[in-house]
Amino acid sequence: MREYEIVDTNADNIGGCGVCGRKPGRTEGHRRKCNWLKKRYVEGLRFKVLRSREFGDIGVIEYALGSHAWRPVEAEGYFVIHCLMVNRKHKGKGLGALLLDSCLRTRRRASAEGRSCHKFR
Numbered sequence: 001m002r003e004y005e006i007v008d009t010n011a012d013n014i015g016g017c018g019v020c021g022r023k024p025g026r027t028e029g030h031r032r033k034c035n036w037l038k039k040r041y042v043e044g045l046r047f048k049v050l051r052s053r054e055f056g057d058i059g060v061i062e063y064a065l066g067s068h069a070w071r072p073v074e075a076e077g078y079f080v081i082h083c084l085m086v087n088r089k090h091k092g093k094g095l096g097a098l099l100l101d102s103c104l105r106t107r108r109r110a111s112a113e114g115r116s117c118h119k120f121r
Contacts, residue, residue, distance in 0.1 A: 007049040011038040017049045018057025059086035061099040
């Protein structure tokens with residue numbers, strides 16, 4: 001593993017990932033969020049975890065297609081970022097940008113493969 005890696009979560013691996021600063025499986029809040037995410041993946045929600053070789057899971061980004069946003073926005077054809085978090089002990093290292101770049105790579109990869117993917121500006 002490089003110093004940092006981004007883990008694309010899914011229903012099978014989310015239980016072993018840190019969620020919003022919570023260690024895997026240690027709290028009721030973590031279990032509830034994981035269960036909620038498992039239901040949202042089929043709707044197109046994406047949840048990526050930033051993992052440090054030295055410190056473990058230190059950040060997340062949660063986003064979905066605008067047509068599936070649960071906030072009152074008109075964002076058809078766009079991604080809506082619901083949450084972007086990096087542990088404050090790691091600020092100033094460009095890690096938030098790393099997470100944002102992962103969204104752009106996902107969009108570009110889907111477009112290159114000819115899959116339906118909405119604009120992301």
